[in-house]
Amino acid sequence: MKLYRIIFAIIFSLTCSTVVQAKELTVMISGGFMAAWETLAPQFEAQKGYKIHTISGPSMGNTPQAIPARLARGEKADVVIMVGDALKDLEKRGWIQSGSRVELADSVIGAVIKKGVPTVSIKNDDELRTVLLDAPSIAYSDSASGRYISSQLFRKLGIEQQVKSKAYKVERIPVASLVAKGKYSIGFQQVSELLPVKGVTFIGELPDNMQYTTRFAGAVVSHSAYNDGATQLLAYLSSPDVQPVVRSTGLHSVTMQHANIMSDTVQ
Template sequence: MRIKQIRSRLFALSTLSLALWSGAAQADEINVMNSGGFTAAYKAIQPKFEAATGHTLVTAWGPSMGKAPEAIPNRLERGEPADVVIMVGYALGDLIKQGKVMADSRVDLADSRIGVAIKAGSTKPDIRTVEGLKSALLQAKSIAYSDSASGVYIERELFKKLGIEEQLKPKAHMIQKIPVATLVAGGEYELGFQQVSEILPVKGIDFVGKIPEQVQSITTFSAGIPVGAKHPDAARALIRYLASPEARADVSNSGLDPK
């Protein structure tokens, strides 16, 4: 009973401190732009943050880069409202250099690794070693990867590192907008490569595992406040919570490694 009381008091203190973080006497509607890799963690955290602070999160989704209209840089370029952007760290860095995001607002939230998905019930390839990954790629009839950070690395670097770039050209494809794992679940591609946090929520697939650390590419997800944000104080409160101990479990459960 004493342990439950202690936990209850800790939760109450946490909620109180979170309310004080908001720095605002009234609840605000915070416009957030969020990229795919942080989606699962964000959806788990959102109701907790809203309940503790009274703020409401209005979310627009899109990749951290690329030509798609939904891409976060393109949304900002069109003047869409944003108080917080959550995206790949180096893409956020580019926006800071361009003067579109406040430099002192950047907070690194989590690291993301690339994983492999297959259609549910299919035989799992052994990708625990670099040679095993290479063999799985050569034997696969079709391969898909995303148009975000992980896919750019796979297309430009991973295949070259493995020495099989030419062999894979006819059957490996970059997928725009659509989550790669959904196409794998539908049987359109045999192997799907994407950040683990984007694979795990998809139904109809089996998660094979992360690619070997020797050829892994770690992507950092970061948050920042665009210049001209209407609710900067509430935005900072959200970012502090995303990086707080209260959020670590949700971040970790989504397949990311909290900072």
């Protein structure tokens, strides 16, 4: 009888362990949606009973931490949340499930300076041009916003050659963190990635005619064993109930109309 109890206890323990493992989701996410994620992920865990393991990394770039690099070397995940253009590339490679993409938020570019230094304005083209020409150094990210700053914004303002020697790409870490330390005098990145950083002053978004909007989206990874949970998570993150949290982090909600007509990244 005692032996039966021991066997039963072992089977019960193994069964419980399997159940726990079956309720765990691994999510790879880039910085633009991270501020909203840090609030919404625990709420989803509490409501649905899933335990979420978060892995952060850029949507693109050459660093080992970048999401495409992680997937390429076989790191496991159930959901990816990242820049829409980069997500398209993952789908072409067969790394995400076809038809699983969900539009999550739109992100615009803004700028910060070190806290305590005299503030500046970038409300129009002339002000932005003057600020950039006067700045001793300029920093931008290695993701979609940075690619736009370096390859298009400077050219649109007619100052590409003047700022070339003092503009720097920051890989992997938040641009604002280095501005806060005084390494760069002004930094550009998506607003949702600038606002959480202490030690800087947010001076505003780029002027409308110079703005670049990045679409963030999520999808289920091809090798995910937990499709139902992954699908539930993406539905939750795009639901109307969570949009106040999304907007509070500097992101813009994706309306149904926008989801249908907007490209992944809009100039």
